[in-house]
Amino acid sequence: MSGTAKHESDTDTDTPVGYGYCAWHHRVASGVRLIQIEDGGSGPSTMGNKFACHSCRQAYDLVPLADRPL
Ligand SMILES: [Zn+2]
Known part of the structure; x- marks a missing residue:
């Protein structure tokens, strides 16, 4: 059995990001x-x-x- 470790898509964010209005700046x-x-x-x-x-x-x-512990 030759296991070819395949990487899942290397996403460091599991939530969709997009353009939006930053309320801080x-x-x-x-x-x-x-x-x-x-x-x-x-x-x-x-x-x-x-x-x-x-x-x-x-x-x-x-x-x-989304990153907060419940
Ligand atoms: Zn900002």
Whole structure:
């Protein structure tokens, strides 16, 4: 049995990326990911979903919603 290890497609992102509006630097960028914002404060918990590009995710230490542990 000769096993030919075939690599699956080397994708480092398992979620589709695309162009979108980055809510952090207020421009359309590629590879934006959905970030869930928890507006910590008094009153009813207000959560919002915004998109952040790769650069802003690194700069602001943002974790995409899909990458968060449940
Ligand atoms: Zn950005």
